[in-house]
Amino acid sequence: MRSNSEKQQTLKESISYDGVGLHTGQNVKITCKPLPADSGIIFKRVDLPGKPEIKAEVDNVVATNRSTTIGTDEYRISTVEHLLSALNGAGIDNLLIEINAEEVPVTDGSAKVFLELLYEAGIEELDSKRKVYKIDEIIWVREGDAYLVVLPFVSFKTSYTFVSEHSAIGNQFGEFIINEEVFRDELAPCRTFGFAQEIEDLQARGLALGGSLENAILIEEDEVINDLRFPDEIVRHKILDLVGDLSLIPPFKGHIIAVRSGHKLNVKLAKNIKSYLFDQ
Known part of the structure; x- marks a missing residue:
């Protein structure tokens, strides 16, 4: 869906959030940073050696038990669906999400907190068109x-x-x-x-x-x-x-x-x- 804009979008400025993982119970911090057009949504495990990056794409899904998990044989990022839903709803096409644990924080169990943070940071319209x-x-x-x-x-x-x-x-x-x-x-x-x-x-x-x-x-x-x-x-x-x-x-x-x-x-x-x- 990606909102009502015909142009690709990112954030105007970075935002951070500290919380707990729903399934792991681990404390976790995410920081979302703007990216240029055609970058996509990228997760970065800053807690791991080399700080590996992975795109939020369906071919990178490795598990769907009680949540959606993307990853590789070496690392995973789980419970991505609420954050991705907020990004989709706000029309964010390009974003770097730095995360220091294996699970996205649950916030209040919805997408509301993430969405409010995105709007607080501001939505930046880019020059490139979004293809729907x-x-x-x-x-x-x-x-x-x-x-x-x-x-x-x-x-x-x-x-x-x-x-x-x-x-x-x-x-x-x-x-x-x-x-x-x-x-x-x-x-x-x-x-x-x-x-x-x-x-x-x-x-x-x-x-x-x-x-x-x-x-x-x-x-x-x-x-x-x-x-x-x-x-x-x-x-x-x-x-x-x-x-x-x-x-x-x-x-x-x-x-x-x-x-x-x-x-x-x-x-x-x-x-x-x-x-x-x-x-x-």
């Missing part, structure tokens, strides 16, 4: 009862069905034609979530070690513990994740229909779209 691709055919992926379909459309639209038998949240449906304003007001504030009965197992597997009521919605057996920001905040967060995962490919126009999709299927669709756009 057009989808002319139906592209889909499916695994069991989960699927994603992208149809031709004049802008960027998502229709997501979240299916759950959990009494506290139930089934949810969200549909948005997403531009910069819609992302800021309707999607960016929506937080990640977890089910109480899964927490012990996740932590035993080294996940959710930094999770708390300050950065995630906790769903108990028959109630949601936190106050929700929207009645359908769960499905809105799933769309936020989708926006982040699809930023791993160049921006495009299309109508995405999702049922039960998560990071694994999001990334599969991104790869299929990239193949459709560039391998024909």
Whole structure:
């Protein structure tokens, strides 16, 4: 999607943020710095020898278990989706993200904090045009009862069905034609979530070690513990994740229909779209 501007964009000045990783529980600092046109989004592990860099591209995804992780055989950067979603929503095409640990900070579990920091730094429009691709055919992926379909459309639209038998949240449906304003007001504030009965197992597997009521919605057996920001905040967060995962490919126009999709299927669709756009 990449906002409403026809030109590529970066930040006017650098910004930094200190926080904790949702899954690792590690303290982490990121610093985002402007880059020139056609640079892309680049992560830099400043805590490692040689300070290796890697582009936020779908071909660099190495894991999709509970989050999206990019990396190589030597190093990883995990839980990139909320930050990438904020960058996509704000229309940032070019940025260097220095990070001193293996996981992006969770902030409050949404993209709101990142988005506010980006706007605080200011958006710089560059001279080069942004190329937004057009989808002319139906592209889909499916695994069991989960699927994603992208149809031709004049802008960027998502229709997501979240299916759950959990009494506290139930089934949810969200549909948005997403531009910069819609992302800021309707999607960016929506937080990640977890089910109480899964927490012990996740932590035993080294996940959710930094999770708390300050950065995630906790769903108990028959109630949601936190106050929700929207009645359908769960499905809105799933769309936020989708926006982040699809930023791993160049921006495009299309109508995405999702049922039960998560990071694994999001990334599969991104790869299929990239193949459709560039391998024909």
